[in-house]
Amino acid sequence: MEKPIITVEQYEAQVIYVRFRGTYVQFRKNSRKMFNELLAYAEKYALIKEGFTKVLTIYHDNPFITDASKLRTSIAMTVPPNTVLAEEGKISAMKMEGKYAILHYELSLGEYEQAWQYAYSEEFLQQGGYTLRDAVPFELYVTEPPKGFKGTSKTDIYIPVE
Amino acid sequence: MDEYIRLMNKSEDYIEQNLSESISLDDLARNANMSKYHFHRLFSKYNEETVKQFITRIKMERSGMLLIARPDLSITELAFRYGYNDASTYSKAFKKHMGMSPSAFRTARNDKPS
Secondary structure, eight states: OOOOOEEEEEEEEEEEEEEESHHHHHHHHHHHHHHHHHHHHHTTTTTOOTTTTOEEEEEOOOOTTSSSGGGGEEEEEEEOOOOOOBTTTEEEEEEEEEEEEEEEEEGGGGGHHHHHHHSHHHHHTTTTEEEEESOOEEESSSSOOOOOSSSSEEEEEEEEEE | OOOHHHHHHHHHHHHHHHTOOOOOOOHHHHTTSSOHHHHHHHHHHHHHSOHHHHHHOOOOHHHHHHHHHTTTTEEEEEEETOOOOOHHHHHHHHHHHHOOOOHHHHHHHHHHOO
């Protein structure tokens, strides 16, 4: 896996999300269903804008600290600015905002864990001079995630920094 | 049921946005437009822990993350950041939840095999 290109940006987005509570293995088993729920809502309210809409996975807890059964993970989708949302069913809205160090990757399915490990490594944080901020990190799919283990896709990992 | 899950998620979001404050059940119930009793019952059922347990756990886990990644922050600074009036009360809560003091946690997690 190649080292990512890194940028630091002030990011602000309104997102809709569906949240899961449980291990990452259980989350992966449910993620397609969760995405479909989000997609159905976005289509119902015409929220999908070509070239704008992005899908995110938000990691609310740290797997090295939180008990695996209590990990919270959300599948989210960006919505156009100033959209008035009618939250319904399991679909909620929240804002992602603040300064982030963004690691721009080209990843295959088997490389995500390694990419996250680097994002929270001493090599990246301390040597890069980044100061971690208490907010949730997330991964944003720039291109559609690969369907099999051979393909790759562009994925950005957002690490909140001060 | 789905609506309740959404309301509980929103309450979690509210808690996480106000970790430096003293968050009351009154605030959360008002935010969710429910009675305190109804809110507490639903929250405990959905989260399998009480509101107080959830708030404390999140404060301890989030401060634990900063203990590891932010050596520049003192225990007192972390106590204030997570709504405690002094380092002693915070340290006591941290030890109860994590099984070791904040300083021991910081040292243990940052120790690297030579």
